[in-house]
Amino acid sequence: MASRQYAIETVGVVGTGAMGRGIAQIAALAGLTVRLFDTDPQAVSAARDYLADIFVKLTVKGKLDEAGAHAALARVIGAQSLAELADCDLVIEAIVEKLDAKRALFRELETIVSGRCVLASNTSSLSITAIAAACTDASRVVGYHFFNPVPLMKVVEVIDGLRGDPAAGDALMDLARRMGHTAVRAKDMPGFIVNHAGRGMNTEGLRVASEGVASFVDIDRIMREQAGFRLGPFELLDLTALDVSHPVMESIYHQFYEEPRFTPSPITGARLAGGLIGKKAGEGFYRYVDGKQQVPDEPSAPTALPQRVWVSARHPEARNAVLELMTRVNVALDEGAKPAADSLIVVTPFGLDATTAAVEEQLDATRTVAIDTLFPLVNAKRRTLMTTPATTRAARDAAHALFAADGVPVTVIRDSTGFVAQRIVATIVNIGCDIAQRQIASPEDIDLAVTLGLGYPKGPLALGDALGAKTILAILRNMSSVLGDPRYRPSPWLARRAQLGLPLTSADASDAPEAAH
Structure with missing residues (x-):
């Protein structure tokens, strides 16, 4: 017709x-x-x-x-x-x-x-x-x-x-x-662009919380101040309200025939049943008084610095970022091939937990603390540290004091495959790539829709390009390897462009209009 x-x-x-x-x-x-x-x-x-x-x-x-x-x-x-x-x-x-x-x-x-x-x-x-x-x-x-x-x-x-x-x-x-x-x-397709892409922030934020890695407020602080988002996942869920967002999460999950990437969380189901739906009800993940969010004060950072620090060389650029930060603090650097018996051990994993990073390098887990270097450490608004289950309180507090010595707030989380920001951001990028791979929308429209519809600092594809497609791919592959969870399998759009050195924002070259002769 x-x-x-x-x-x-x-x-x-x-x-x-x-x-x-x-x-x-x-x-x-x-x-x-x-x-x-x-x-x-x-x-x-x-x-x-x-x-x-x-x-x-x-x-x-x-x-x-x-x-x-x-x-x-x-x-x-x-x-x-x-x-x-x-x-x-x-x-x-x-x-x-x-x-x-x-x-x-x-x-x-x-x-x-x-x-x-x-x-x-x-x-x-x-x-x-x-x-x-x-x-x-x-x-x-x-x-x-x-x-x-x-x-x-x-x-x-x-x-x-x-x-x-x-x-x-x-x-x-x-x-x-x-x-x-x-x-x-x-x-x-289910969720179209914005509600489809939004699964990365919400479902992965809920997964982090469900693993006991960090509190709702700490996850929000990390995503706002370290990763640069306007709102963290739980602030966003309180704003949209669970009576709206939880059914959407369930609908998209079922419409994609139980795709693991979109698995809803029992956290939101229980809170919806209990009426803790968000700001409009006066209580959600936060309490609201006269419409104002009530946020607990952040505890003061410890002040006792470590005597000396050994930094893993597995990721040279990440190590250099840590060393640059340490020049601002009067702490000795342990430059041995292996850490001395009294050194604080700092590792810089991408997509691994602190435990796996310590075991792979045969390090003493009781003194090992991981720092997230996906986002810049110098002049940061927040830094994230991660302990192994064996890390002593003394090692944890020494690392906290070291990385908060210049006045930047530090969040210390329990062991998590991919920290908080790494795993949430990688999931956001990966789902955006999958929307492009499925040809649900053009790369340009995906990023436009997400920045305007969700208020993200960049669209998922541009965000992946800014952080490095190879880095995002490594985070996802490491998470998949450690956890064996199909939710972290990389999209072909991401994997192929990372291998070829192509921007995630680019369509296939063969789809470009033929040049005029």
Whole structure:
């Protein structure tokens, strides 16, 4: 069937919750006529009142003039029935996240709107193809996944179903830009781009906690201050709330037929059952008083420095980073091939635990402490140390004092294959690579979607390039070797590009347009 031409000027929005209101707001401000419908007529009136208040606030802030505010509100027209959406060029559903409800709505809309109307779902986790299967004409059903709050989260995923007309998706890409948003294109796969990529931070953060490696607050501190993320996994889960995020974790896991990379954690299941769902409930992984997160104070670092320190030479660049840091402290360096009997032993593993690093080099585990060198040590905002189960308190405290001597906070964790930052970041990069390998989205769109949708400092592919694809690959392979857990198997996208020295952000060379002669 030949592609239609879709011209969109009148948009129907079904559902007046936070998402529906946000979509109506950006559409009206972009000059589109909006027909707003909800099964509860009072909800429609409340949504218009809400938008009127928003437009006034934008006027006060100087972001909108009075005439523009009045005109935008006038373009939002309440609908008392679905029949009043008959003249819409696009209808976006933002209703309950249940497949049967969405299919029933689209089935009814098909009997009302014209053949040139696009039907779009704001679903975050349901299959667009499955929704479209309820329609006689599945070609005009498209995923249009916005993020909350819609006016501030400037990204939207456009998802093509298996029977979708590419022209319908193209029209929504153009419309997103008209509404001031960045549009990214994805195939219809579980989690699309953002919720798929987000499994790395959340599920691996939960796995670290479930192993007793570190507390929720320490894992968050490491990911924020050492790895440079805006929020740690548990702050993020509290913000999104477990009544939203836990079902998404379970849905993506089951839709990928129990893929080990996406295994949910019993931690979130138990906390959801107990009502500890996050900030909106006043308690989640943190307690909230008047909406403010309550964080325990960090204990002071020990001050007694070691007499001398031996640093493993297994990773020369990592060793040099430790030695550079030690020049700021008056501690003797043990330069022997093997550590002296009274030296603190420092190892710098990638993807290994401190125990394995000590055993492989035949070191005394009671004096061995590992330091994470994936991120710069000098001028760092936080450093992470890791002990073996045999490390003495004296050795642990001496290492803590040494690496905190310049005033940088240090987190000491229990033994963990890949520390905290290494294993979470490597998982983030690896899942991003797998999204690219499966051709769910282009490398460019993967990184755009994640930086805008999740607020990461870099997209997963760019992050892998910045840290070094070979380093990320080594971390994953070492974790796989020690643990035998398939969740850490490297994506072919990562393994091949690391071996060839190619950027993770690059598509296959043969996919590039042929040069003109």
